[in-house]
Amino acid sequence: MSDRYIARSSAIAARMLGGEMMIMSSVDSTFYTLNEVATVIWQAADGRTPLSEIVSALVSQFEVEPEVALRDAQQFVDDLSPHGILLVSDHPIADSSPRSAETA
Amino acid sequence: MSLVQEMNERAIELGVPLSVHLDVTYRCNERCVHCYLDHDDHGEMTTQEIKQVLDQLAEAGTFFLTLSGGEVLMRRDFFEILEYARSLRFNVRIKTNGVMIRKAEARRMVNLGVEQVQISIYSHRPDVHDAITKLPGSLKRSLEAIRFLQSQGLKVVIANVLMTANRQDHAGVQALARELGASYTLDPTITPKMDGDTSILGLRISGSDLHAVLRNPDLVGNVEEFCAPPPPPGDDIMDGYPCSAGHTAAYISPYGDVFPCVQFPLPTGNVRKQKFKEIWQDSPALHELRSIRARDLPVCSTCSHVGTCTRCPGLAYMEGNMRGPSTADCEQSFQRTGIPSANMLRKARTNASGPLIQIQAAAAI
Ligand code: SF4
Ligand code: SF4
Numbered sequence: 001m002s003d004r005y006i007a008r009s010s011a012i013a014a015r016m017l018g019g020e021m022m023i024m025s026s027v028d029s030t031f032y033t034l035n036e037v038a039t040v041i042w043q044a045a046d047g048r049t050p051l052s053e054i055v056s057a058l059v060s061q062f063e064v065e066p067e068v069a070l071r072d073a074q075q076f077v078d079d080l081s082p083h084g085i086l087l088v089s090d091h092p093i094a095d096s097s098p099r100s101a102e103t104a
Numbered sequence: 105m106s107l108v109q110e111m112n113e114r115a116i117e118l119g120v121p122l123s124v125h126l127d128v129t130y131r132c133n134e135r136c137v138h139c140y141l142d143h144d145d146h147g148e149m150t151t152q153e154i155k156q157v158l159d160q161l162a163e164a165g166t167f168f169l170t171l172s173g174g175e176v177l178m179r180r181d182f183f184e185i186l187e188y189a190r191s192l193r194f195n196v197r198i199k200t201n202g203v204m205i206r207k208a209e210a211r212r213m214v215n216l217g218v219e220q221v222q223i224s225i226y227s228h229r230p231d232v233h234d235a236i237t238k239l240p241g242s243l244k245r246s247l248e249a250i251r252f253l254q255s256q257g258l259k260v261v262i263a264n265v266l267m268t269a270n271r272q273d274h275a276g277v278q279a280l281a282r283e284l285g286a287s288y289t290l291d292p293t294i295t296p297k298m299d300g301d302t303s304i305l306g307l308r309i310s311g312s313d314l315h316a317v318l319r320n321p322d323l324v325g326n327v328e329e330f331c332a333p334p335p336p337p338g339d340d341i342m343d344g345y346p347c348s349a350g351h352t353a354a355y356i357s358p359y360g361d362v363f364p365c366v367q368f369p370l371p372t373g374n375v376r377k378q379k380f381k382e383i384w385q386d387s388p389a390l391h392e393l394r395s396i397r398a399r400d401l402p403v404c405s406t407c408s409h410v411g412t413c414t415r416c417p418g419l420a421y422m423e424g425n426m427r428g429p430s431t432a433d434c435e436q437s438f439q440r441t442g443i444p445s446a447n448m449l450r451k452a453r454t455n456a457s458g459p460l461i462q463i464q465a466a467a468a469i
Contacts, residue, residue, distance in 0.1 A: 011217045013195030015167040018118050022111055022167055024195045026219040029259070031107050 006054075006077060007047030007093040009085045014042075025085050032085070037062060041076045045086060047093030051077070115165070115352045121384055122352040123168040124161055125366050128154065128185060129358050130174040134201050135238040136224075138267050138307050140297045141174065148358040151181040153376065155188050157356060160380040162192040172199035172366075174358070183212055190216045197222065199263075202249030203242055210252035221253055222261040222289075226269075228276035236269055250284050260286040266317065267294055267307040278322060290323055293432050295367055296422050308432070315439040331440050337411040342399040346417045350393040354384065364393055368418025370426065393417075396427060403429045407446030409437040 008014070013024045021034040021042055034042055040061060044054045051073060058069035080086035087093050105113075115122040129148055130141045149157070161169070169189055176182050176198060189196050198213065202223040205213075213221065223246055227233040233243035253260050262281045264274055274290055281288035292314055296302045309317070317323055324330040345351060350364035350372075360376040362383050363369050372390050373383030384390065396417075399405050404415060407429075414437075419430035429447035437445050444452075 012193070013167060013217075013219070014193045015162070015165060017111060017120060017122075017165060017167070018114055024167075024219065026195070026217040027257075029219060031111075033107055033111065 003090060004051045004077075005047055005049070005089050005092050006041075006045040006051060006081075007087045007089075008042065008045050009087055012085045023085060025083060027084055030083060032080070037072055038076050041073055047087070047089075111167075112348070112352055118165075119385065120165040120352065121161070121354045121380075122166065123170070123348065124166045124353070125170040125172060125355045126154075126157070127172050127174060127356070127358050127366070128176055128182065129179050131178040132173060132175040132201070133178060133203055133239065134175070134242060137236055137238070137269070138265065138294050138304050140295050140304065142298065143174065146359060148179075149360055149376070151184055153360070154185050157360070157375050157380060158185075158189050158192055158194070160375070162194070164381045164384060167195055168197070169194035170197045170199060175204070176200050177204040177209070183216075186213070186216055186218070190218075195219050199224075200249075201237070201242065202246040202253075203239065205249035205252060207252050210249070210256050210258065213253065214256040214258050218258060220259045220261060222263050223250055223286075225262045225264060225277050225280065227273040228280045229273065232270050232273060236267075247280075247284070250286055254285055260284070262286045262288050264288065264290045265294070266290060266292040266309055266313075268309060269307070271309045271313045274317070274323065290317070292317055292436075293416075293419075295419065298369060300422065311435060311439055314435065318436065318440045331442075333441050333443055334409050334412040334437075336408075337398070341411040342397065342405065344398050345394070345396065346398070346415060349418060350390050356380075362387075364390065365418050367416060368421055368426075370418075370421055393426065401427050401429075403446050403450060408443060409441070409445055413437045413445075 011026045013026065015022050016039070019036060019039070021039040023032040023034065024030070037058065040058060041054055044057060055066065055069045055073050058064065058072065059066050062069070077086065077088055081088045112122065129145070130143055131145055132141070132143050171186065171189070177200060179185070186196065196218050197220045198218055199222045225233065225243070225246060226236045227243070230243045234240050250260050250262070262277065264277045266274060278288050292309055294304055294308045296305060319327050319331060321327050349368050353365060355363045355366045355368070356375060357363070360374045362372050362375060362380065364372065370389050370393065372387040375383070398410055404410050404413070407413070413433055415433045416430050417426050419432055420426055420428045423431060429445065431447070434445040434447045438448060
């Protein structure tokens with residue numbers, strides 16, 4: 001899993017609301033909210049940062065054990081990728097989403 | 105509570121304008137008989153101004169963005185605006201008549217991740233539809249647009265405004281929606297013009313037609329439930345606020361004016377003079393609006409319908425008092441349940457008792 005890359009799909013809407021990320025897929029209008037940890041993973045999902053690096057960032061930011069961070073990241077990928085709002089690849093992915101726009 | 109409702113609750117707590125309706129122009133290629141707009145261009149916001157407004161909305165936390173008009177595609181820069189809005193990750197819905205949407209436009213909308221397109225269809229009969237839009241061939245063009253959008257996989261909602269001219273055509277339009285794979289929504293309310301002119305209200309369907317619509321299971325689902333007498337309102341109803349307008353929703357005109365809702369022309373500020381967030385947070389009119397609860401409504405708080413009525417404070421405002429009843433909603437509540445509204449009873453009493461003072465010129469006695 002350490003050599004995997006994740007990227008936000010361009011077919012989504014996203015906005016921060018009170019520390020949580022709201023996401024809506026324009027493909028099937030499914031609505032998601034991400035908690036604080038998932039929001040951090042989402043914001044780091046730029047297609048260039050390896051998942052292992054994202055997990056390390058979680059470990060230091062939330063002071064959790066590496067296994068816990070790894071499990072959270074794995075669950076995040078498993079939950080979101082089947083809906084097409086998160087792209088997963090063994091190689092870096094070109095990212096089209098301007099991160100700053102979502103963080104307001 | 106659904107996730108979206110939860111987000112709404114949170115947006116209220118945090119004072120976030122979650123949904124904004126932005127009309128990019130009032131110009132239009134149709135001339136619908138019931139339209140409430142002045143179609144002349146009185147100085148629309150430039151592309152740059154609109155982009156700045158979109159930046160400000162993203163910063164204020166707006167998530168749902170409806171782009172509408174007039175006809176949005178009358179603006180040559182519409183796709184530039186749309187692309188910019190999507191780069192800011194708004195959930196974008198577009199309201200259009202579809203006349204200018206061909207295959208290329210449909211493909212661009214899909215590629216830009218538009219969530220939904222709403223197109224107005226008045227009748228399945230070209231003569232009736234085109235007589236309302238006053239644009240020959242418009243039904244054909246709008247239906248082609250729906251097909252282009254649907255074939256690209258974009259969600260289409262057919263909006264069917266009902267008035268005297270098409271009062272019998274909702275079943276035909278509904279069947280058309282089914283055939284095209286589009287959703288269908290019906291609106292029996294004609295609103296006054298933005299300048300307060302009420303002449304178009306004569307196009308509203310009659311009470312008996314409204315009665316039939318509100319008791320049609322194809323339109324309302326479970327009629328018994330829908331038309332049931334209202335339960336007595338509890339404290340939660342009396343402490344509730346009327347609708348999202350000004351609480352989590354706002355409207356911005358092509359000239360930058362900010363209102364609580366497209367149907368609620370209460371002036372609150374202009375984004376050409378002030379930042380949107382300042383208006384949203386500091387406007388005295390918005391503060392006043394937000395303070396109103398059902399128990400503060402002088403007539404409606406005494407009405408048995410208060411908990412179930414669709415009372416629109418914007419229509420009430422256009423009738424002269426945003427705390428007052430909205431006649432169109434009184435009529436709907438009455439036609440739905442058969443129970444007269446407090447407003448109707450009040451008017452009947454006033455009429456029965458006659459004028460307080462009668463004066464007649466001495467010469468006529
Ligand atoms: S009830 Fe009226 S003012 Fe409120 S959101 Fe609906 S249309 Fe707008
Ligand atoms: S029916 Fe009329 S009076 Fe009663 S709550 Fe609705 S708008 Fe107010």
